[in-house]
Amino acid sequence: MESSQQYLISNDYTEVYQRLPLGLQLAYGIGHVLNDVCASMWFTYLLVFFHLVLQFSNWEAGFMLLVGQVADALATPFVGFQSDQSGTSFFYSYGKRKIWHLLGTICVLGAFPFIFSPCVYCINAQRWVQIVYYCIFIIIFQFGWAAVQISHLSLIPELTPNEHDRTRLTAIRYCFTVISSILVYIVTWLILHLDSGDDSKLGPADGPKFQHIVWIGLGFGLFCSILFHLCVREEDGFGGSDIRGGQPRHNVKEILKNIKVYKVALIYMSTRLFVNLSQVFIPLYLHETLDMTASSLALIPLTMFIGSFLMSVGIEKLNRLFGRKMAYTIGVSMGVAACIWVQYGQGTFYISYGIYVVAVLIGECNFMQINF
Known part of the structure; x- marks a missing residue:
């Protein structure tokens, strides 16, 4: 009886459901562009900016990066829980998901420029004051980033x-992640090469x-976020059901008892x-x-x-x-090879040409691991 009910539900979806318009799919995809731009800047240039430009010591720059990652780790489950709640107040009338997206966007836009700027009114203050600032x-920023994500x-x-x-929405979302990172x-x-x-x-x-x-990045991200909020309307009818795509939801206890969850979590943590x-x-x-x-x-x-993009093809x-496991193993092998080359690479040839091969290997390895 249970399997028959699932079959009927699947049939109902097939009969009454209309495919999402391409415009709506694209509008959804650009809703994460602001986060993607900031993530590229955060992970690639935060230590560079704090250590080489603002002249913070190694541990000071690393400490502030750590604070950000801890804040993200704490904010993510909080936002996840709160965004699942619903209510009748004005706060939820905009949409229980989109209101958190809007709040996060405001936090990101309001905080991120100050991270990559000299300390306002405290540029000559003691180091601990600047670190607190x-x-x-x-x-x-990390709270806002988690809320948007x-x-x-x-x-x-x-x-x-x-x-x-x-699946298509997820793919489009990743496509705009690629575009955003390449843009950054x-x-x-251009700015560092032409000016310097x-x-x-x-x-x-x-x-x-x-x-x-x-x-420049925030301007592009803000434009995309505005289009997202104007074009994407949050529907309340699919996400709250106990059945998704004909498959019943698992409760939290069942998930925590599944050993595969911990295996995947360990692999994903190592990959990340x-x-x-x-x-x-x-x-x-x-x-x-x-x-x-x-x-x-x-x-x-x-x-x-670019190496990641080529591998995506x-x-x-x-x-x-080869299968997913073997493909993942190949990706890991490429990463290990790149690390060995980094450890022992030196000389003019390595700096002029070899480092680009290493970059491609790391990029392809990263994509193969993330998309395992």
Whole structure:
């Protein structure tokens, strides 16, 4: 009887459901562009800006990055729980997901510019005062970033009960992530290369350049967020059901008892650790160890992302040919090979050509692991 009911539900979806218009799918996809722009700046250039431009020590810059990641870890489950709540107040009348997206967007726009700017009215203050100053804006930004991310993802089941459309929305979302990241790196390369020349190194005088990059990225992200809020209407009817796409929901206890959850969590945590560390420390490695120019701090990350994009073209065929586990293993092997080359790479050839091969390997490895 139970399987028959699921079959009928699946049939009902097939009969009454209309595919989402392409315009709505694209409007949904651009709703995370602001977050993607800020994430590229945060992971790639935060340590560079704090250490090389603002002249914070290693531990001070690392501490502020840590504060941001801890704030994100605390804000994510809080926003996830709160965005599932519903009510009759004005706060929820806009949509229980979109209102959190709007709140997060305001926090991101209000806080992120201050992170990549000199300390306002405290530029000559003691270091601990400046650290507290930046930590306040970092916490606000991370709360806003988590609010946008969680609310945007949780909108997918609210917009459609169809699994194929949900997959398509996720793919479009990632497509705009690629576009946003490439935009950040191209803008950074243009500003650092054209303003600084070929042989310049990054230093305190480059602070205004990072502010220009941030404002260009935020302007693009704000434009996309406005289009998202104007074009995407939150529906209340698919996400609240106990059955999604003909499959019953699992309660929390059942999920926590499933050993596969912990296996996947461990693999994903390790994957994220490699991806984030490579993105965070590659710019410092280029500047401090290889003594490369300022423009390379944009060109090499751009090469990494191009490697990810190239792998996205063939990952589906690779999965069909070898299977997901073997494809993941190949990606890990590429990452290990890149790390070994980084450890022992030196000389003119490595700095001029080899580092670009390493960047492509890391980019392809990151994509294969994330999309396992």
